[in-house]
Amino acid sequence: MTKPDFISDSAIFYPLWERANGRVQELASASPGELLYFDSIDISTQKFFELVRALLAFEGAEDFVTMVLKPDPFSYFNFHFHKYPGFVHRADQSDDDFFESWQKDPGDSPADCLWANSERYAVLPTPGTWFMYADRKWELGVLMGPPNVIAFARSFYPFFLQPAEGFSIVK
Structure with missing residues (x-):
């Protein structure tokens, strides 16, 4: 078993980065039924990791x-x-x-690990229909997916939040 390492090949990173940014653009026009909100800090929890693995299994992906965006x-x-800045x-x-x-040091700079130096991040399956995006300034993250994925996630993860009234995702 190999440990994850930073992506070093632009041919791998760039298409993933483009895909993530395309999905971020879709968030602004997504219907409320396609979105679930979570605390952006949740990525550091075991239950969040279990949610990601459960979503992968739900769609038959691994x-x-x-x-980091x-x-x-x-x-x-x-x-x-x-x-x-990706794995x-x-x-x-x-x-x-x-x-x-x-927490991995990218090279003589522990302060630049993704945990300490990520304002916006994305989590996405390879392949799959769902997408997660978080902005630490919002203190929120959002899961976007088709209705069956949203229903499954809602039943699996008890920590989804309601955003403040008037909250909107702005590009």
């Missing part, structure tokens, strides 16, 4: 990606560390591997 992966992270998590990797990846 692997997923976590990546802000700060800019290209002008900041890749420029300084010659790798990208492909394989089915044979454990929950400990997942949590350790978010």
Whole structure:
């Protein structure tokens, strides 16, 4: 079993980054029935990891990606560390591997681990229909997916939140 490592190949990272950003754009026009909200800090919890694994199993997928969308992966992270702020998590990797990846030093800069240096992040299956996005300034994250995925997630994860009245996702 290999441990997850930062994505170092632009041919792997760039299509995932484009896919994640495309899904972020879709959030602004998604119907309320396609969205569930969670605390952006939940990514550091066991139950959140279990939700991701349950969603993968629900759709018959095994692997997923976590990546930082802000700060800019290209002008900041890749420029300084010659790798990208993301990980492909394989089915044979454990929950400990997942949590350790978010704490991993990208290279002589522990303060730039993804946990400490991620304002916006995404979680997405490879392949799959659901998508998670969080913005720490909002203190919220959102799961977007088709109705069957949303119903399954709601039944599995007891920590979904209601956003404040008037909250909207703005591009």
